[in-house]
Amino acid sequence: xxxxxxxxxxxxxxxxxxxxxxxxxxxxxxxxxxxxxxxxxxxxxxxxxxxxxxxxxxxxxxxxxxxxxxxxxxxxxxxxxxxxxxxxxxxxxxxxxxxxxxxxxxxxxxxxxxxxxxxxxxxxxxxxxxxxxxxxxxxxxxxxxxxxxxxxxxxxxxxxxxxxxxxxxxxxxxxxxxxxxxxxxxxxxxxxxxxxxxxxxxxxxxxxxxxxxxxxxxxxx
Amino acid sequence: xxxxxxxxxxxxxxxxxxxxxxxxxxxxxxxxxxxxxxxxxxxxxxxxxxxxxxxxxxxxxxxxxxxxxxxxxxxxxxxxxxxxxxxxxxxxxxxxxxxxxxxxxxxxxxxxxxxxxxxxxxxxxxxxxxxxxxxxxxxxxxxxxxxxxxxxxxxxxxxxxxxxxxxxxxxxxxxxxxxxxxxxxxxxxxxxxxxxxxxxxxxxxxxxxxxxxxxxxxxxxxxxxxxxxxxxxxxxxxxxxxxxxxxxxxxxxxxxxx
Numbered sequence: 001x002x003x004x005x006x007x008x009x010x011x012x013x014x015x016x017x018x019x020x021x022x023x024x025x026x027x028x029x030x031x032x033x034x035x036x037x038x039x040x041x042x043x044x045x046x047x048x049x050x051x052x053x054x055x056x057x058x059x060x061x062x063x064x065x066x067x068x069x070x071x072x073x074x075x076x077x078x079x080x081x082x083x084x085x086x087x088x089x090x091x092x093x094x095x096x097x098x099x100x101x102x103x104x105x106x107x108x109x110x111x112x113x114x115x116x117x118x119x120x121x122x123x124x125x126x127x128x129x130x131x132x133x134x135x136x137x138x139x140x141x142x143x144x145x146x147x148x149x150x151x152x153x154x155x156x157x158x159x160x161x162x163x164x165x166x167x168x169x170x171x172x173x174x175x176x177x178x179x180x181x182x183x184x185x186x187x188x189x190x191x192x193x194x195x196x197x198x199x200x201x202x203x204x205x206x207x208x209x210x211x212x213x214x215x216x217x218x219x220x221x
Numbered sequence: 222x223x224x225x226x227x228x229x230x231x232x233x234x235x236x237x238x239x240x241x242x243x244x245x246x247x248x249x250x251x252x253x254x255x256x257x258x259x260x261x262x263x264x265x266x267x268x269x270x271x272x273x274x275x276x277x278x279x280x281x282x283x284x285x286x287x288x289x290x291x292x293x294x295x296x297x298x299x300x301x302x303x304x305x306x307x308x309x310x311x312x313x314x315x316x317x318x319x320x321x322x323x324x325x326x327x328x329x330x331x332x333x334x335x336x337x338x339x340x341x342x343x344x345x346x347x348x349x350x351x352x353x354x355x356x357x358x359x360x361x362x363x364x365x366x367x368x369x370x371x372x373x374x375x376x377x378x379x380x381x382x383x384x385x386x387x388x389x390x391x392x393x394x395x396x397x398x399x400x401x402x403x404x405x406x407x408x409x410x411x412x413x414x415x416x417x418x419x420x421x422x423x424x425x426x427x428x429x430x431x432x433x434x435x436x437x438x439x440x441x442x443x444x445x446x447x448x449x450x451x452x453x454x455x456x457x458x459x460x461x462x463x464x465x466x467x468x469x470x471x472x473x474x475x476x477x478x479x
Contacts, residue, residue, distance in 0.1 A: 029250075030250050030254060033249060033250035033253075034249065034250035034251065036249070037246075037249025037250050037251075038249050038250050038251045041251075053329070057327060063324070063325070064264060064325045064327065067267070067268075067325065068264060071262075071264065075262075075327075134263070135279050136263050136266050136277070136279045136282055137261065137262075137263045138279075139279040139280070139282070139285060140261040140263055140279075140282060140284055140285055141261055142261070145260070145261050196257065196258055196259075196260055198257070198258065199258040199260065199328065202254050202257070202258050202328075203258075203327075203328060205254060206251070206254055206255065206258060206328040206329055206330065207328060207329045209251050209329070210323060210329030210330075210331055211329065213331070214323070214324075214329075219320075219324070220324055221329075
C-alpha cells in the first residue's frame with residue numbers, strides 16, 4: 001500500500017472514528033463526572049431552560065448579537081459554512097456514493113459551495129487578524145487559539161485550490177493537492193475531540209448547565 | 222490597589238500539596254469543560270464594568286482573569302507568595318463576581334464561580350481581606366458575623382420590644398414562636414449597631430397584623446460573608462442554620478432582608 005492509498009483508506013477511517021468516538025467520550029466523560037461533581041445541574045434540571053438557551057444561542061436571538069453587530073453575523077456565517085460545505089459538497093457526496101456505504105444525498109450547487117468557501121476563508125482571516133491586532137484578543141490568545149484556527153481553515157483552502165487548480169503551476173502542488181487536502185481534513189477530524197474544537201458538542205453541555213443555574217434564579221438564559 | 226492581603230499566619234509556608242488537594246475536588250466536570258473550551262473570543266471584555274471603567278484595560282477581560290487556574294494546575298501548585306498576591310489583587314480588586322460576563326458568553330462560562338474558587342484557594346493559603354477573615358471566625362464561633370451571643374441577641378430583641386411598646390401598645394416581637402407564618406432574619410449589624418432598624422420592622426409587622434417570629438438560636442443572621450472568600454463550608458453552615466431554625470419553628474416563609 002502506498003502513502004496515497006493509506007491516506008485515502010485506513011487513515012480516513014481512523015480520522016472518522018477518532019472524531020466520532022472521541023466526541024462520544026467527551027460526552028460520556030462529562031455525564032459521568034458531572035453526576036458526582038456538579039449535582040446542582042441534575043437537582044434543578046428543567047428542559048424549559050435548556051431548550052430556551054439552545055434556541056437563543058443557535059439562532060441569532062440572544063442579547064449578545066445586538067451588542068456585537070459585526071462579530072456575530074460573521075461568527076454565524078463562519079459556522080454555517082463550516083458545517084454545510086463539507087457535508088453537502090457534490091464532490092464529497094460522490095465519494096460517499098462510491099464508498100462501500102453507498103450513501104447519497106442532495107448536494108448544494110458548486111457555485112454556492114465556492115462562494116461559501118471563500119466567505120469562510122475571508123472570515124477566518126478576519127478572525128486571525130483580529131487575534132493579532134486587537135490588544136484585547138492578543139492578550140487572551142494562546143498558541144492553541146492560533147493553531148486551531150489555521151487547522152480549521154486548511155481543509156477549505158486546500159479544497160479550493162484542489163477544485164480550481166489554483167496552485168497547479170507549481171509541480172509539487174499539482175501532483176499532491178488531493179493528498180494534502182485529504183490530510184488536512186483528516187487532521188482536523190482527529191483533533192476536534194481533543195482541542196477547543198470539542199466545543200461543537202460541549203457547547204450544548206456548557207450552555208445547558210449554565211441555563212439550569214441561571215434559569216432557576218430567573219436570570220436571562 | 223495592591224493592598225497587601227492580610228494573612229492568618231504570616232509565617233505560613235505555601236503548601237503546593239494543599240493547593241492541589243484544594244483544587245482537585247473543586248474542578249469538576251463543568252469547571253474542567255470551561256477551562257478547556259473558552260475560545261478566547263473576547264466577547265466578555267466590554268460586559269465587564271472593571272474593563273469599561275479602566276479605559277478598556279485588556280487585563281480586565283473576564284476570561285483573562287481566570288488564567289491563574291490553568292497556570293496553577295500546570296505548575297502543580299508550586300507557586301510563591303508573590304504570585305498568590307497577584308491572584309489576590311485580581312480576584313478581590315478586579316472582579317466582584319457579578320456574573321454579567323456569563324450572560325454574554327456564547328458558552329455561558331461562569332467566570333464568577335471560577336473567581337470564587339480562586340478566592341477559596343487563597344483562603345486555604347491564609348489570604349483573604351481581614352474583615353472577611355474576622356467575620357468567618359465569628360460565624361464559626363457565634364453563628365453570626367458580628368459575634369453577637371445568644372444572650373445579647375435575645376436581650377436586644379426584648380429591649381426593642383419594650384421600647385416600641387411605649388409607642389405602640391401591644392407590640393410584640395415573638396421569639397421562637399412555633400408555627401408562625403414568617404421567620405424574620407436580619408443583618409447581624411442591626412442588633413449590634415442599629416437596633417432601631419429592628420424596631421421599625423416590628424412596627425410594620427405589628428400594624429400589618431403579621432404572624433411573625435425571630436429565632437433565638439443561630440440562623441437569624443442572613444448575611445453570608447463566608448461566601449465572598451470562597452469558604453464554601455462555612456457558607457453552607459450559615460445557610461443550613463437558617464433552614465434548621467425554619468424547620469424547627471415550622472414557619473411558612475423566611476424573610477431575608479439582605
